[in-house]
Amino acid sequence: MALSAEKLTNNQQTVLDLLEKSKEPLKAYAILYDTQKKGIKAPLQVYRALDKLIEIGKVHKIESRNSYIACEHKNCNSSTSTSFLICETCDQVSELTQKNLPSYFAKQSEQADFKYAKHNLEIYGVCKDCSKSLVVGGKIDH
Amino acid sequence: MALSAEKLTNNQQTVLDLLEKSKEPLKAYAILYDTQKKGIKAPLQVYRALDKLIEIGKVHKIESRNSYIACEHKNCNSSTSTSFLICETCDQVSELTQKNLPSYFAKQSEQADFKYAKHNLEIYGVCKDCSKSLVVGGKIDH
DNA sequence: TAAAAAATGTTATAATATAACATATCAAAT
DNA sequence: ATTTGATATGTTATATTATAACATTTTTTA
Structure with missing residues (x-):
């Protein structure tokens, strides 16, 4: 099945x-x-x-x-690789949907004689909403 | 200091x-x-x-x-971003020293209106040594 | 050398995750 | 329909990972 x-x-x-x-x-x-x-x-x-x-x-x-x-x-059946954007201000997380990441990483790995199978990528920064309210409000509201 | x-x-x-x-x-x-x-x-x-x-x-x-x-x-003072190659066969870990990763991720993040600050990348696969012994021995020795 | 900052030692406990085992449910193939 | 095998459940106990709290000591700086 x-x-x-x-x-x-x-x-x-x-x-x-x-x-x-x-x-x-x-x-x-x-x-x-x-x-x-x-x-x-x-x-x-x-x-x-x-x-x-x-x-x-x-x-x-x-x-x-x-x-x-x-x-x-929808209908994701990739239990293997994951890529996230994690907002350090509001803790919201979204997925980075970049189809070419695996092949990019495979290429990078190859240069170290390493055979890529899967990856976990966690990017930290500031999301769109927080970036906006930071500019408008002048400071971060925790 | x-x-x-x-x-x-x-x-x-x-x-x-x-x-x-x-x-x-x-x-x-x-x-x-x-x-x-x-x-x-x-x-x-x-x-x-x-x-x-x-x-x-x-x-x-x-x-x-x-x-x-x-x-x-030597003299690493980057406590922020990390990138690893993790061998699923022998559990050895090495660092991926790719200077352009941050700018690459920053660009990817930008497309999602996300402001990149740092990242953690964990790539899983098979290291050079294990890849070799796999071919020579015909099977993985756990 | 006094004041401030950082590190230590110690006990206790919080937070995250799995082991072990008996039982139950479901799916497929007689 | 019934056995069978695989998967899921319920439950108790425990393992693993990490921090709180607080008194004390050491180090750094002014």
Whole structure:
């Protein structure tokens, strides 16, 4: 069965729904807390759902933040490489959808005699919205 | 005082020495264990030394592995951006020294109206040595 | 040498993640 | 429809990674 056609179980759907509604990445224990009413009671239930969702590409982990985000792409089945833009001001995260990154990295790796398989890229900076309010307001509002 | 001229304290030097001798990235509690004989007794002593070493660019954290590696570059004072090649076969890690990565990422980010500040890149694949032994031996020796 | 800044030592605890195992559910192929 | 094998669940316990809080000491700077 193709990954993209895979039917989710209750726990998996519960976790995915929450992540898709969220504006920001969520941490595992935040997910646990927010899904108690849906019957998820233990960390393992969250981690197992996350593992599966990551495997089928519906969710990505942001390693440097220990947090999880729903994939923005329809029918994404790339569980492998990820590229994020992380705003240091508001903590919002978006995916960098650059199709040529893998081949670029493959080329860079090759120069070090390294065979590229996949990557995780986390770019930190200031997002559009925060950049705007910074100019308008004159200072960052934390 | 310039960061590169900074003199290290005992704990900091102990942790750095260990990391520089190591062929692979080390985890914090592995560092703790290996430095007991040098007088480091508690996790906080390790984490505090690591924090400082990271701040002055002598050590980098590999986020997806929760492990730490000494910087390969002489007089590195870049505590900001990091780029690693991580071998999935032998777990060895080397730094990708590509001076134009930041400007490349800045350009990519700009297309998403995102102001690049720094990045963390973790490329997974197979290193030169493992690639070789794979061909010669016919299979991976774990 | 006094004041300020940074580092230390120590105990406790927070935050993140997995082990182990018994049970249940689902999908495919008889 | 029923066995079978794979996958998911529920649960308790525990491992792993990291920080809080606070008293003390050392180092740096003025």
